[in-house]
Amino acid sequence: VTETLPADLPRLTPDTQEGGRDAAAAAARRLVDAVLRAGDAEDLTQVTRRIDALADELLAEAPSVEERLVEMWAPPRPRHDAATGAENPVAPPLTVYGDADGWVEGRVTLPLAYQGQPGIAHGGISALMVDHTLGVANNWAKNSGSTARLVLNYRKPVPLFTPLTLRAKQVGAEGRKIFTEGTLYANGEVCVEAEALFVQGHFPRPAR
Amino acid sequence: VTETLPADLPRLTPDTQEGGRDAAAAAARRLVDAVLRAGDAEDLTQVTRRIDALADELLAEAPSVEERLVEMWAPPRPRHDAATGAENPVAPPLTVYGDADGWVEGRVTLPLAYQGQPGIAHGGISALMVDHTLGVANNWAKNSGSTARLVLNYRKPVPLFTPLTLRAKQVGAEGRKIFTEGTLYANGEVCVEAEALFVQGHFPRPAR
Numbered sequence: 001v002t003e004t005l006p007a008d009l010p011r012l013t014p015d016t017q018e019g020g021r022d023a024a025a026a027a028a029r030r031l032v033d034a035v036l037r038a039g040d041a042e043d044l045t046q047v048t049r050r051i052d053a054l055a056d057e058l059l060a061e062a063p064s065v066e067e068r069l070v071e072m073w074a075p076p077r078p079r080h081d082a083a084t085g086a087e088n089p090v091a092p093p094l095t096v097y098g099d100a101d102g103w104v105e106g107r108v109t110l111p112l113a114y115q116g117q118p119g120i121a122h123g124g125i126s127a128l129m130v131d132h133t134l135g136v137a138n139n140w141a142k143n144s145g146s147t148a149r150l151v152l153n154y155r156k157p158v159p160l161f162t163p164l165t166l167r168a169k170q171v172g173a174e175g176r177k178i179f180t181e182g183t184l185y186a187n188g189e190v191c192v193e194a195e196a197l198f199v200q201g202h203f204p205r206p207a208r
Numbered sequence: 209v210t211e212t213l214p215a216d217l218p219r220l221t222p223d224t225q226e227g228g229r230d231a232a233a234a235a236a237r238r239l240v241d242a243v244l245r246a247g248d249a250e251d252l253t254q255v256t257r258r259i260d261a262l263a264d265e266l267l268a269e270a271p272s273v274e275e276r277l278v279e280m281w282a283p284p285r286p287r288h289d290a291a292t293g294a295e296n297p298v299a300p301p302l303t304v305y306g307d308a309d310g311w312v313e314g315r316v317t318l319p320l321a322y323q324g325q326p327g328i329a330h331g332g333i334s335a336l337m338v339d340h341t342l343g344v345a346n347n348w349a350k351n352s353g354s355t356a357r358l359v360l361n362y363r364k365p366v367p368l369f370t371p372l373t374l375r376a377k378q379v380g381a382e383g384r385k386i387f388t389e390g391t392l393y394a395n396g397e398v399c400v401e402a403e404a405l406f407v408q409g410h411f412p413r414p415a416r
Contacts, residue, residue, distance in 0.1 A: 152358045
């Protein structure tokens, strides 16, 4: 597992842009962290009112969910998924780069919001990071689909606040079936090993 | 899969309280949704500044992460995990009830932030909901541990904006090994089937 990536590896997940929706999502991500970080002694009544007021203002101007889904899925590449979405405050976000020989490499550091046991990422969050990286490896191999079976072996706890590396590769294909493998590392050690079956095909993008 | 739960089933995940940190987390959850729901035409510059200001204020008063971890994990039951945490804006939150014969039943409806493919929950988010429900089933059986192996079979897409039901049960134990199974349903159909191996033991709670 390399510590640094060559600067010229293509980024396969959304770049984070300076302003616009990415900046709003980044601020919301900071706020999520701040709500969790706030001490037990703090009175959150006023803060809660101000957060609610912001949400009210945005929702009052928002299009219907149906219209918004059409916007979100308009070409080019979607930027809002729950793992890598620069526009999605729930996404840490994970970033994934294309590497040589069909490998992809992902990078993420998980803050407090992704906790399961004390100081440790929730096993389901590791599953989310791994599943997504496997999917990106399939895109990189230009033969992708939907997860049909995912097998995760948890070898060591995945620490929060620590740079994590994920590696994945499509290892085979047979008709519509796609076989993909990946590993999540922390501090140079294997934490989670995964193998998955994907089946070719995606759900259609909503259109007007 | 029952449509309604008997009113007297014990709730095994945190109750949501009216004010305090739960209300702040609920507001932050609404804001996350609102940022994703905002139309492409909207100028988010002012909103971004106000969200950042709120985060700045909270973080300026916040204890260190080490101190905060001690607070979060102080007895009684923790309320901040990434799946069910009433205090965690990243958690949808999932709620889980104890049922007869060792079964537990979970309920969740996933908004836009948990999207993978169009209108469909991210496969990794289904994994998070399932993994957590299996863990709660182990707590309910009074024999719990950490996920060692998780096998997920994805049968049908998991829709957003739709009440989902999860069912899980501990099916066996052998020494420190625990075997647990579960299913995620939507609209009365099986969407994800899971089986897992857990190993007894938890990471210690941080103390001063």
